Structure formats: structure tokens, C-alpha cells
Amino acid sequence: MRITEIRQTTVPIRSDMKNAYISFSEMTVSLVAVVSDVVRDGRTLVGFGFNSNGRYSQAGILSDRMIPRLLNANSADLASQDGTYVDPRKAWQAMMLNEKPGGHGERSVAAGVLDMALWDLASKCVDMPLYQFIRKAFGPELGISGEEPSNRIFVYAAGGYYDAGKGIAGLKDEMKSYLDSGYTTLKMKIGGATLSEDLRRIEAVLSLLPSGEHLAVDANGRFDRAQAVEYAFALAPYRLKWYEEPGDPLDFEVNKAVCAQSAIPIATGENIFSHQDVRNLLRYGGMNPETDFLQMDPALSYGLTEYVRMLHVLLEQGWSPSRCIPHGGHQFGLQLSAGLGLYGNESYPGIFKPFGGFADGVKVEDGTVRNPNLPGIGIEQKAELYELCRELLA
Amino acid sequence: MRITEIRQTTVPIRSDMKNAYISFSEMTVSLVAVVSDVVRDGRTLVGFGFNSNGRYSQAGILSDRMIPRLLNANSADLASQDGTYVDPRKAWQAMMLNEKPGGHGERSVAAGVLDMALWDLASKCVDMPLYQFIRKAFGPELGISGEEPSNRIFVYAAGGYYDAGKGIAGLKDEMKSYLDSGYTTLKMKIGGATLSEDLRRIEAVLSLLPSGEHLAVDANGRFDRAQAVEYAFALAPYRLKWYEEPGDPLDFEVNKAVCAQSAIPIATGENIFSHQDVRNLLRYGGMNPETDFLQMDPALSYGLTEYVRMLHVLLEQGWSPSRCIPHGGHQFGLQLSAGLGLYGNESYPGIFKPFGGFADGVKVEDGTVRNPNLPGIGIEQKAELYELCRELLA
Numbered sequence: 065m066r067i068t069e070i071r072q073t074t075v076p077i078r079s080d081m082k083n084a085y086i087s088f089s090e091m092t093v094s095l096v097a098v099v100s101d102v103v104r105d106g107r108t109l110v111g112f113g114f115n116s117n118g119r120y121s122q123a124g125i126l127s128d129r130m131i132p133r134l135l136n137a138n139s140a141d142l143a144s145q146d147g148t149y150v151d152p153r154k155a156w157q158a159m160m161l162n163e164k165p166g167g168h169g170e171r172s173v174a175a176g177v178l179d180m181a182l183w184d185l186a187s188k189c190v191d192m193p194l195y196q197f198i199r200k201a202f203g204p205e206l207g208i209s210g211e212e213p214s215n216r217i218f219v220y221a222a223g224g225y226y227d228a229g230k231g232i233a234g235l236k237d238e239m240k241s242y243l244d245s246g247y248t249t250l251k252m253k254i255g256g257a258t259l260s261e262d263l264r265r266i267e268a269v270l271s272l273l274p275s276g277e278h279l280a281v282d283a284n285g286r287f288d289r290a291q292a293v294e295y296a297f298a299l300a301p302y303r304l305k306w307y308e309e310p311g312d313p314l315d316f317e318v319n320k321a322v323c324a325q326s327a328i329p330i331a332t333g334e335n336i337f338s339h340q341d342v343r344n345l346l347r348y349g350g351m352n353p354e355t356d357f358l359q360m361d362p363a364l365s366y367g368l369t370e371y372v373r374m375l376h377v378l379l380e381q382g383w384s385p386s387r388c389i390p391h392g393g394h395q396f397g398l399q400l401s402a403g404l405g406l407y408g409n410e411s412y413p414g415i416f417k418p419f420g421g422f423a424d425g426v427k428v429e430d431g432t433v434r435n436p437n438l439p440g441i442g443i444e445q446k447a448e449l450y451e452l453c454r455e456l457l458a
Numbered sequence: 459m460r461i462t463e464i465r466q467t468t469v470p471i472r473s474d475m476k477n478a479y480i481s482f483s484e485m486t487v488s489l490v491a492v493v494s495d496v497v498r499d500g501r502t503l504v505g506f507g508f509n510s511n512g513r514y515s516q517a518g519i520l521s522d523r524m525i526p527r528l529l530n531a532n533s534a535d536l537a538s539q540d541g542t543y544v545d546p547r548k549a550w551q552a553m554m555l556n557e558k559p560g561g562h563g564e565r566s567v568a569a570g571v572l573d574m575a576l577w578d579l580a581s582k583c584v585d586m587p588l589y590q591f592i593r594k595a596f597g598p599e600l601g602i603s604g605e606e607p608s609n610r611i612f613v614y615a616a617g618g619y620y621d622a623g624k625g626i627a628g629l630k631d632e633m634k635s636y637l638d639s640g641y642t643t644l645k646m647k648i649g650g651a652t653l654s655e656d657l658r659r660i661e662a663v664l665s666l667l668p669s670g671e672h673l674a675v676d677a678n679g680r681f682d683r684a685q686a687v688e689y690a691f692a693l694a695p696y697r698l699k700w701y702e703e704p705g706d707p708l709d710f711e712v713n714k715a716v717c718a719q720s721a722i723p724i725a726t727g728e729n730i731f732s733h734q735d736v737r738n739l740l741r742y743g744g745m746n747p748e749t750d751f752l753q754m755d756p757a758l759s760y761g762l763t764e765y766v767r768m769l770h771v772l773l774e775q776g777w778s779p780s781r782c783i784p785h786g787g788h789q790f791g792l793q794l795s796a797g798l799g800l801y802g803n804e805s806y807p808g809i810f811k812p813f814g815g816f817a818d819g820v821k822v823e824d825g826t827v828r829n830p831n832l833p834g835i836g837i838e839q840k841a842e843l844y845e846l847c848r849e850l851l852a
Contacts, residue, residue: 074522085558085559086558089556090556097817118558120523123522124516124521128514128515128517128518162482162484162485162678164729165679165707165729166679166707167562167563167731168562169562169564170561170563170564172561215468283559285559314560314562315734315737317741335558335560337560337561338708340706341708344708347711348741352639361648364561409693
């Protein structure tokens with residue numbers, strides 16, 4: 065069993081929307097295919113991986129460093145113990161060869177894309193849905209109980225961007241459409257308007273919901289300390305689900321100040337890309353392991369292989385994997401959520417297509433979804449995305 | 459005044475040596491040329507930039523994101539107040555457009571390479587050596603006294619790698635050659651051998667020196683907490699210049715533990731790439747602003763523009779720019795060292811050619827060097843490097 069070829073392409077996922085920090089007008093993602101020499105039912109097994117929105121394609125790092133290292137590695141050194149699949153953990157070491165410590169950005173995305181494809185491929189080789197394979201591989205070391213993971217995953221609809229000309233009526237229409245399609249919990253952007261305008265927007269959305277517990281708000285790291293705390297006080301009466309990324313993701317003192325002042329839970333982590341950075345967030349960020357949320361995105365942060373290291377850091381620091389709800393809205397996150405017993409997963413209905421979303425035909429029921437019952441991540445059951453994969457292999 | 463073209467290339471700087479963490483067998487750097495429409499004495503003014511060793515070429519991020527953003531920006535928005543040069547600070551904002559906060563690695567190198575070229579170009583436009591232009595631009599806001607900066611820069615010879623078959627005799631020969639060429643202070647690698655072997659290597663080098671104050675040692679982030687502290691105790695009797703990067707660059711608790719136990723100064727920062735990460739190091743790393751050293755490398759960490767932000771963080775945290783001695787051994791570091799009143803600069807005699815080192819004819823005298831007396835960084839007076847620049851423009 066060995067890797068015969070690795071292909072990659074860059075796909076634009078541009079959109080007109082904006083959060084408080086950036087516009088998505090030039091956004092791109094990397095898509096990779098890791099081809100094996102394993103033939104099953106007459107078809108060559110191939111693993112697919114891609115990154116989620118926010119951090120751009122990594123074509124250069126993939127082609128200059130990661131892919132050549134993987135292809136140059138000795139196949140025997142990458143094989144699983146029983147020789148039935150390429151072990152993504154061994155492949156991770158190979159692709160990170162001669163990389164210095166620190167500096168966790170960009171290459172974390174390149175490694176994340178390849179790691180995703182390698183886990184997709186490995187679970188196809190063992191003929192299991194990824195979440196079941198993950199539970200088998202990591203359940204014992206992480207102390208996650210239950211051989212058979214639950215396949216009902218909580219998802220929330222992340223939207224409420226500052227699109228040009230949208231207005232409050234447009235925001236309500238958007239949010240209502242998510243509720244109509246089965247979501248129970250919504251997230252909207254804040255920090256791209258004045259506080260009073262943001263409060264009007266929040267109140268408009270709350271008018272659609274049974275309680276504040278069904279709405280989260282996201283500042284995308286925009287605020288300085290004073291603004292972050294001002295928003296915390298202003299948001300308190302609404303008893304929201306969470307207040308996300310108030311300040312710069314690496315300014316742990318701002319995060320700590322907000323945690324100390326906020327009546328509602330804090331969520332952060334989508335711009336934290338290594339277990340070392342997660343450790344710093346938990347050491348210094350003032351977060352509460354009983355009530356707050358961690359949103360690291362495995363597709364942007366060196367993949368599942370590193371995500372498991374992050375979970376070990378969580379356990380050391382008195383946290384549970386059940387406080388994690390990954391950023392990114394992709395099928396890989398859904399698989400990890402079920403396999404590792406996470407809180408749930410982000411979802412972006414209708415945007416970042418075709419990388420976001422669920423397998424075709426999967427319905428959101430009472431705010432939850434399921435992974436499809438087929439080996440790997442399930443990309444083959446997402447026609448629009450699988451079409452891009454087939455073009456890459458053509 | 460505007461940018462007419464930006465070219466880039468990738469140059470291998472591979473070498474057979476190893477530190478405790480990586481081999482340099484596949485190391486590459488990016489070289490860029492920013493071409494202006496300014497003609498002076500019949501020649502078009504061009505700025506050159508490159509990254510230092512350790513973090514690889516950034517061809518992909520440069521071509522996919524940074525260079526197009528710079529070329530797409532409105533020239534008037536990038537111009538200095540008097541219209542005589544492209545302001546690198548305005549260009550920095552343009553090339554970082556639509557980049558999310560956090561994740562400081564790789565893109566910090568791409569931005570650093572372009573920022574270097576833009577400062578080279580700007581100081582050519584105002585017809586000043588870069589260090590004089592820097593002092594004029596940033597001296598007042600940083601409270602650096604003296605209109606006319608000193609142009610004697612302390613440099614130390616960084617070597618003592620674990621080359622195959624080198625042995626202690628080879629190490630001594632190498633170190634002696636640095637002393638013979640005018641250096642007074644040396645640095646060698648540790649952590650790639652056993653402690654007892656490393657102590658033998660240290661004692662061999664010390665036999666060439668008047669005191670431990672002339673030797674620094676560098677673990678390249680290799681140690682866990684116990685090893686890092688064990689080395690601190692073992693190194694104490696030698697009263698060395700500094701003990702560099704004992705643990706992972708982002709594990710501030712290891713750094714703090716070593717600082718608390720070490721009789722000799724600690725140096726770190728070459729794997730810290732943003733002012734946010736510097737702030738965390740100073741907040742949590744337990745370092746002493748009177749005795750310890752900071753080694754952030756402007757070529758790897760978003761350039762001079764971000765380096766000035768780092769210095770503002772230092773001032774806020776009770777540090778002085780005079781505790782900084784940048785990693786990288788390049789002419790850009792020498793210019794910053796003189797312009798910003800830093801402690802000095804790293805130097806790698808004979809390796810990482812032609813990017814490391816000084817302008818041709820510059821001699822190390824009593825452990826110091828000078829910047830050449832010509833506009834910009836002085837690359838035109840470094841024939842082997844300038845030849846690569848001319849090839850890029852050909």
C-alpha cells in the first residue's frame with residue numbers, strides 16, 4: 065500500500081460578503097487528491113482534502129514542500145502497523161520534516177489539507193466512515209467512552225454577514241430561512257457597524273427566536289479591549305449562546321478581561337492553529353472550561369493529527385472535548401465532531417459552496433445532522449464537490 | 459512615483475549542516491525586486507528584498523496574494539506625503555488587505571521580503587543609507603536619542619552546527635577562523651548531542667576565548683522543560699553570553715522556568731513573527747528586560763514596518779530596543795540595528811551565501827562592522843548577491 069500520486073488545485077470561493085475584519089472577494093481554497101495503489105471493487109482508492117474559508121489556497125507550500133516530502137518518503141515508513149493503509153500520523157511527520165518550531169499559520173493549512181485527504185483515504189482503506197475510524201483510533205487515548213459514537217451532530221447556522229445593501233429586513237429573511245430549513249441556533253456578525261446598529265440587528269434576529277440561547281454573535285477579532293468589554297456589557301441582557309472572538313486572537317489579556325466581565329459564554333479559537341497556541345489560550349485567556357467554547361478548525365490547523373494533540377492539551381488543562389465546536393462548516397468537521405465527541409460543528413448554509421455543507425440529501429433535523437453511511441469523509445455523496453474532485457483526477 | 463513591476467524568484471541555499479531541530483538540506487529563500495518609475499542618474503530605482511534562512515521561499519503567497527494586491531493598489535494611496543517615494547507603511551496595509559488576524563507564519567515571511575524591498579527602494583528615493591532614513595522616520599516616535607545614528611554594529615559569529623564528521627577538532631578550527639577574521643563573540647549549537655558531549659564541545663571552544671562572556675549557545679527550541687532546566691544548571695559555571703531558545707518558542711512556561719533557574723542570560727524570539735506574539739513572550743515568558751536578549755528577525759516577521767510595532771510593544775512592557783539582536787545575519791538587520799539603536803546583529807560567516815554577510819570589503823573590526831555609505835540597504839555593494847538581483851531583472 066503506497067501513495068502513487070498527489071494532485072492539487074486552487075478553487076475560488078469568492079463572495080461579496082464581509083465580516084468585521086475582511087472581505088471575501090478574493091477567497092480561494094486548496095483541493096488535493098491523494099491517490100493510492102489500492103483497488104477496491106475495481107476502483108482506485110483516493111483521499112480528498114481541502115481547506116475551509118478564511119485562509120486562502122496553499123498551492124505554493126503544498127507544491128514546494130509538503131507534497132514532495134510525502135512523495136519522497138519511504139512507503140514502508142508511512143505504512144500502518146498491519147500494512148493496510150498509509151498512517152496519516154506517520155505521513156504528518158514526513159511532510160513536516162525540516163520545519164522549524166513556531167510560526168503556525170499557512171503551512172498549518174497546507175498540512176491540514178493533506179492530513180484531511182490522508183484520513184479520508186485511510187478510512188476508505190479500512191472501509192469505515194471516518195468518524196467510526198477516528199473513535200477506534202483515538203477514543204481510548206482520549207478517554208472518550210463508547211465504542212459506537214453517536215452520529216447526531218449539533219450544527220448552527222453561521223451567517224448574518226455585512227453584505228452590501230442587505231439591511232435589517234434582509235438579515236431577518238436570511239435568518240428565517242435557516243430556521244425554516246431545520247436549524248435551531250443561529251450566528252450573526254457584529255463589530256462591522258456601530259454598537260447601537262448591532263443591537264438593532266441582534267434584536268431583529270431575536271424576534272425570530274424563542275430565547276437568546278439560540279443566537280451567537282461573532283466580532284471576528286475586531287475590538288480593542290475597551291470596545292470588547294463595552295460590547296460584553298451591552299450583550300449581557302440578551303443572554304446569548306456565546307460572544308465570539310471579541311479581540312485579537314492572540315491578545316489573551318483582552319480575552320481574559322472579557323471573560324471576567326461577560327455574563328454570556330465566550331467562544332474563540334478559529335484563528336489558533338497549533339496545540340502550542342491552544343495551550344497558551346487555555347493558560348492565559350481566562351476561559352471557563354464549564355461554559356465557554358473552543359472553535360479550532362482542523363482543516364486550517366495541521367489536520368486531525370494535530371487536533372488530537374490539541375485535545376490532549378485540553379485534557380491536561382481541565383477541559384473536555386465536548387467544549388469544542390470547530391469553525392469551517394465542512395464535512396471533515398462533522399466527522400471529527402461525531403468521532404471525538406465534540407459539542408457540534410459550524411455550518412454556513414448556502415455559502416462557501418461547494419466546500420461547506422453536508423452530504424446530499426442530509427436534512428437538518430431539530431438542529432442536528434448525520435454523517436453519511438459510507439467509507440471516508442463522505443465527499444462522494446456531495447455531488448457538486450465530488451465533481452471538482454473528479455475534474456482534479458481527470 | 460509608482461511601482462511599475464514586481465519580480466520574484468526562489469534561490470536554493472541548501473547546506474549539509476544541521477541544528478538540533480532541522481537539516482538545511484532543502485532550504486530556499488525568496489528574492490524580490492520592486493521596480494519603480496523613478497530614474498536617477500540614468501538608472502531606474504529598484505528595491506531588493508529577500509528572506510533569511512530557516513523559513514523557506516514564499517513564492518506562492520507572494521504571487522497569489524501579496525504582489526497582486528500591491529500592484530492593484532492605487533499609486534496615490536501608497537505615496538509618501540511629499541510624493542517622493544512609495545511609503546512602505548501604506549504598502550504594508552495594501553498587501554495585508556483581507557488577511558485575517560492571527561496565524562503569524564509564512565505570510566509574515568512573504569510580507570517581510572516585500573517590506574524589505576520597499577524600504578530599500580524608499581531610502582534610495584530619498585538618497586540615504588537605510589539606517590539613516592530609519593532613524594529619521596522612527597527615532598522620534600520610539601524615543602531614540604540622536605539625529606545621527608552610530609554606524610558601528612556589534613556582530614557575533616553564529617556557527618558550530620552539527621555537520622557530519624566534524625568532530626571537536628573541526629569545531630575548534632571553525633571557531634578559531636571566526637576569531638581570526640575579527641569576531642570577538644561566537645555562538646554554537648547545543649541540544650543535538652548528549653549533555654556531556656555538548657559540554658565537551660563548549661569547553662573546547664572556551665579554550666579559544668578569554669571568558670564565557672564571548673560564547674553563546676543555541677538549543678533551537680529542542681528541549682522539554684526538564685532538559686531545558688538541566689542544561690541551564692549545567693551551563694551556569696561557564697558564565698556564557700546567553701542560552702538561546704531552550705524550549706518550544708511558544709511554550710512560555712518552559713521559558714519562564716529556565717529564566718527563573720538560569721545564571722546566564724536567555725535569548726529568544728527568532729521564531730516569533732508578529733508584535734502580538736512578542737507581546738505574549740514579554741507578558742508570560744519570565745524574561746529580564748535588563749539582561750536578556752530578543753532576536754526577532756525582521757525579514758521573517760512582516761518587515762521593518764512590523765518590527766517598529768514590536769519595539770512599541772517592548773517600550774510598553776519596560777524593555778529597550780537595545781536588548782534586541784536580530785536573527786538572520788543579513789544586511790537588512792545591520793541597517794535596522796544601526797537605525798534603531800539595537801544591541802547588534804547575528805552573522806553567519808561563510809554560510810547561507812550570498813544572502814548572509816556584509817557589503818564587499820567590510821571588515822569585522824573588534825567584533826563590529828559598518829553599513830556601506832550608499833543609498834538603501836547596500837546590496838549593490840555585495841557583488842555575489844547583486845548578481846542574483848541583476849539576473850532577476852534581466
